[in-house]
Amino acid sequence: MKTMWNIEWFQIVLLTFIALFAGNQAEDETSLVLTDILPKDTKTYDKNRPPKYSGQPTVVYFHVTVLSIDTINEESMTYVADIFLAQSWRDHRLRLPENMTSEYRILDVGWLQDIWRPDVFFKNAKQVTFHEMSVPNHYLWLYHDKTLIYMAKLTLVLSCAMKFESYPHDTQICSMQIESLSHTTFDLVFKWNLTDPLVTNPDIELPQLDIAKNFTEDCTLEYSTGNFTCLAVVFNLRRRLGYHLFHTYIPSGLIVVMSWISFWIKPEAIPARVTLGVTSLLTLATQSTQSQRSLPPVSYVKAIDVWMSSCTLFVFMSLMQFAVCNHFMGTGTPAKPKVLSDEELHSAGLDSPGHTNGLLRFRAKSPNPAERRTTPKYVTSCYGREVALFIDKWSRFAFPFAYLIFNIFYWTTYLEDVNVINL
Ligand SMILES: *[C@@H]1O[C@H](CO)[C@@H](O)[C@H](O)[C@H]1NC(C)=O
Ligand SMILES: *[C@@H]1O[C@H](CO)[C@@H](O)[C@H](O)[C@H]1NC(C)=O
Numbered sequence: 001m002k003t004m005w006n007i008e009w010f011q012i013v014l015l016t017f018i019a020l021f022a023g024n025q026a027e028d029e030t031s032l033v034l035t036d037i038l039p040k041d042t043k044t045y046d047k048n049r050p051p052k053y054s055g056q057p058t059v060v061y062f063h064v065t066v067l068s069i070d071t072i073n074e075e076s077m078t079y080v081a082d083i084f085l086a087q088s089w090r091d092h093r094l095r096l097p098e099n100m101t102s103e104y105r106i107l108d109v110g111w112l113q114d115i116w117r118p119d120v121f122f123k124n125a126k127q128v129t130f131h132e133m134s135v136p137n138h139y140l141w142l143y144h145d146k147t148l149i150y151m152a153k154l155t156l157v158l159s160c161a162m163k164f165e166s167y168p169h170d171t172q173i174c175s176m177q178i179e180s181l182s183h184t185t186f187d188l189v190f191k192w193n194l195t196d197p198l199v200t201n202p203d204i205e206l207p208q209l210d211i212a213k214n215f216t217e218d219c220t221l222e223y224s225t226g227n228f229t230c231l232a233v234v235f236n237l238r239r240r241l242g243y244h245l246f247h248t249y250i251p252s253g254l255i256v257v258m259s260w261i262s263f264w265i266k267p268e269a270i271p272a273r274v275t276l277g278v279t280s281l282l283t284l285a286t287q288s289t290q291s292q293r294s295l296p297p298v299s300y301v302k303a304i305d306v307w308m309s310s311c312t313l314f315v316f317m318s319l320m321q322f323a324v325c326n327h328f329m330g331t332g333t334p335a336k337p338k339v340l341s342d343e344e345l346h347s348a349g350l351d352s353p354g355h356t357n358g359l360l361r362f363r364a365k366s367p368n369p370a371e372r373r374t375t376p377k378y379v380t381s382c383y384g385r386e387v388a389l390f391i392d393k394w395s396r397f398a399f400p401f402a403y404l405i406f407n408i409f410y411w412t413t414y415l416e417d418v419n420v421i422n423l
């Protein structure tokens with residue numbers, strides 16, 4: 001209770017102070033017109049010439065506050081940033097308004113048309129939106145030392161050359177480049193504010209990516225016409241694995257495991273094993289397209305491609321394994337070859353010469369019910385079935401082992417990438 005009272009008291013004192021202070025200022029300051037700050041002889045002021053002081057290039061200090069980053073679009077390789085851009089420069093040619101007592105004066109932003117201002121443009125912006133609600137979102141301050149600060153809120157659609165080689169373990173490096181349009185470094189130099197060049201809102205929440213790093217750099221470039229000053233804000237956006245773990249890796253891994261069930265089903269169950277293999281293949285194909293729905297159709301191999309094609313290969317191999325088993329089941333020399341006579345085939349309606357292979361012969365129903373009972377389902381040798389069973393048994397270990405090796409390779413290769421960038 002006591003602290004509350006104290007705070008209230010403090011506020012009252014503070015407000016009174018502010019009111020008194022503001023009242024004093026209001027008495028002293030009159031409204032300004034442009035000619036109050038321009039030199040007396042306006043002819044001497046060239047608004048297209050940077051205010052070079054003793055031959056040195058004009059220095060413009062920048063500060064960027066990133067309010068939000070969103071709409072990261074992999075397909076168009078763009079992202080959207082909301083920023084406050086502050087530029088401050090000294091124009092010694094200006095005059096201070098008379099009787100200026102406050103720390104700074106707010107100037108009419110329209111005057112920027114008539115005084116020199118840095119010709120800033122966003123090099124990698126596709127679209128810049130200036131906010132007009134509820135008033136145009138920019139202001140201009142003039143300090144006692146003739147420093148001008150111009151602040152504006154902007155929404156930028158920025159392009160970012162994304163690389164998907166290690167998608168979804170990728171880290172995208174996206175920047176925002178601020179360059180001078182017409183002045184070379186001889187006349188104009190951009191610098192980051194020495195104390196706090198960049199503030200990034202810590203509450204920025206992106207659906208799939210994390211801001212791993214945010215920093216500023218100088219990107220001054222040499223063109224044929226000269227060196228042009230340039231500053232950049234760089235974000236390292238690292239993809240979180242969560243989404244792809246649950247929507248890609250675990251489901252596709254489970255399907256590969258599911259395809260191994262086939263090795264525990266007895267080789268005679270052809271429909272069961274074929275259905276299992278084919279269903280697994282189709283499901284994987286669907287997942288593969290799902291997993292890269294949001295990506296542009298790039299021509300190089302991505303990590304997700306390596307994973308998905310390997311899973312598909314594993315499932316395909318288990319289907320092929322059955323083909324091999326089936327081959328051994330079906331074509332071994334019968335221990336007691338039972339050749340059906342033509343009459344028997346005829347009675348089964350299978351007398352065409354094209355239908356005389358072992359399998360169909362055996363399938364032709366024997367007219368004698370007793371004989372039918374004793375006939376094995378395959379015309380097969382004990383030896384053939386043994387081989388098939390041996391392949392199955394061997395596969396039960398070989399396939400999981402191979403898949404394990406592949407997983408170790410895959411995860412060490414691609415998770416290493418993330419660690420390198422983490423440092
Ligand atoms: C500045 O102050 C002086 C003296 O207080 C006064 O005479 C003059 O009119 C003021 N100028 C302006 C522009 O307010
Ligand atoms: C840098 O920004 C701070 C406030 O954030 C300001 O006080 C300071 O004057 C700026 N420095 C320069 C060189 O513009």
Ligand SMILES: *[C@@H]1O[C@H](CO)[C@@H](O)[C@H](O)[C@H]1NC(C)=O
Pocket residue numbers: 200201202203204211212213214215
């Ligand atoms: C941006 O970088 C600074 C310094 O490296 C760090 O303190 C801050 O947490 C980063 N902000 C975000 C949103 O990552």
Ligand SMILES: *[C@@H]1O[C@H](CO)[C@@H](O)[C@H](O)[C@H]1NC(C)=O
Pocket residue numbers: 185222226227
């Ligand atoms: C541009 O910069 C490069 C390297 O910083 C320098 O060698 C070159 O002389 C500069 N050119 C001009 C025209 O300033």
